[in-house]
Amino acid sequence: MKFLDQAKIYLRSGDGGDGVTAFRREKFIAYGGPDGGDGGRGGDIVFEAVENLNTLIDFRYTQHFRAKKGGNGSGSDRTGAAAPTLLIKVPVGTQIFDDDRETMLADLDTPGRRIVLLRGGDGGFGNARYKTSTNRAPRRSDKGWPGEERWVWLRLKLIADAGLVGLPNAGKSTFLKAVSGANPKIADYPFTTLHPQLGVVRLSMSEEFILADIPGLIEGAHEGTGLGDRFLGHVERCAVLLHLVDGAAGNVVDAWRTIRHELAEYGGGLVDKPEIIVLNKVDAMTQRECSARRAALAKASGATVMVASGVTGQGVPEVLRAVQNIITASRKA
Template identity: 75%
Template sequence: MKFLDEAKVYVKSGDGGDGVIAFRREKYIEFGGPDGGNGGRGGHVYIRAVEGLNTLIDYRYAQHFRGRKGGNGAGSDRTGAHADDVVMKVPVGTQIIDEDRETLIADLDEPGKEIMICRGGDGGYGNANYKTSTNRAPRRADKGWPGEERWIWLRLKLMADVGLVGLPNAGKSTFLAAVSAARPKIADYPFTTLHPQLGVVRLSHSEEFVMADIPGLIEGAAEGAGLGTRFLGHVERCSVLLHLIDGSQADPVGAWNTIRHELSEYGAGLAERPEILVLNKLDAMTPQAKASRIKALERATGHQVLLASGATGEGVPEVLRTVMNVVSEARKKK
């Protein structure tokens, strides 16, 4: 299934049904009087977050959603039927944004959370509603009220506990495939990952977390270089960033500085998130290179640096345990 994290859709609720003009015509009733019923309400349009979805691909080709009109009133004071509501199902973590692409209308960050995005029009009054002591036979009935309509943007920000960040070819996809059932594309060229991947990491029957792998960042990503920062929104909700650094390159400190700069430029508090540094590709380093690069990284960052190899699995359990501890603390605070 193709990944789509942004879509523009048109929504319109149903118009209200029309009221009617009618009079009683019954045998043995000398003075009938008005009995025109009211119209029914038009269909509302709801947007609901549901589990089991992780893309907005359903809204790539179906972009118009309209509620049905309410039923018209009838004689004998019969009210028209209310129209059925329209429910648009989206993945958990979807934000609803106004047409200006800036105003946030709602953030559906929990399963079952929903919002009425367009209210159905009320039904018009029939002539029975206008009967008074001085106007015994009103010949007035109202049309139904029109429904609301608007263009909106749906923007998906994946719900993950851990976000994988790093330069292209840092081994993020290999690491995700090693620790979860996700099967991202893995190849020996940059930008193998073109869209975010999710994987569930299970340490035991009671310990698990969701990890998101996003396409690699390069210098100038905040200005649109490479794939830009388009996909950084998918790690905005993460409790911790798992920063993988390619241990086979000569300048791991430069790689760390590049990613930190792009996170700061993006904003949204990503630069302040807890960060776990992992020098990846342990199997590709000599003992001397390993020692010197760990020392340089720890001196530059002021944090402990973990070692791991997604290809061989060495050091991976220790990394996952560290991540699980940070995630557990974040969950307790929430």
């Protein structure tokens, strides 16, 4: 299934049903009087967050959603039927924005959460509503009220506990595959992942967390270079960032600073999140190179630098334990 995290759709709630003009015509009743019923209410448009979806790909093929019109009234004071609600199911973590892409209308961040985005129009009054002591035979009835309509943007932010960030070819996909059941593309030539990947990491029967692999950032991503920073929204909800630095590339300090700069330019509080720095691909370095690059990275960042290899598994359990500890603490907070 192709991953899609943004979609623009058109919505229109249902119009209200029309009221009617009608009079009683019953045998042996000399003065029947008005008995036109009201129109039924138009259908609402409701969004619901569900757990079994993880992409907005369905909205690429269906972009227009219209709720049904309410039923018209009829004689004998019968009200028209209310139109059914149009329920639109979206993945957990979906945000709904106005057409300006800045005004947030709803944030469906928990399973089962619902929001009535557009309300259906009210039904029009039948002529029975206008009967008075001085107007015994009103011939006025109203049309139903129109529904609401608008274009909206859907934006999906994956619900993950930890986010993998780093330059392209830092080994994020290999690391994700090594620690979870995810199966991202891995090859022995340089390339960058094009779509975010999710994996569930289980440390024990009672400890697990969701790890998101974000496509590699490059210098100038906040200005749209490469894939840009559009996927960083998926780690805004994370409790911790796992920053992988390619130790075999050599320029580890520059690589770390590049990602930190892009996180700061993006905003969203990412630069303030707890960060675990991992010097990756330790299997491709000599012990001397590993020690020197680890020390340089620790001096530049002012933080403890861990070492690991997604290929051999060296240092991976220690990294996962550090991530789990931060996540556990955030869940208790």
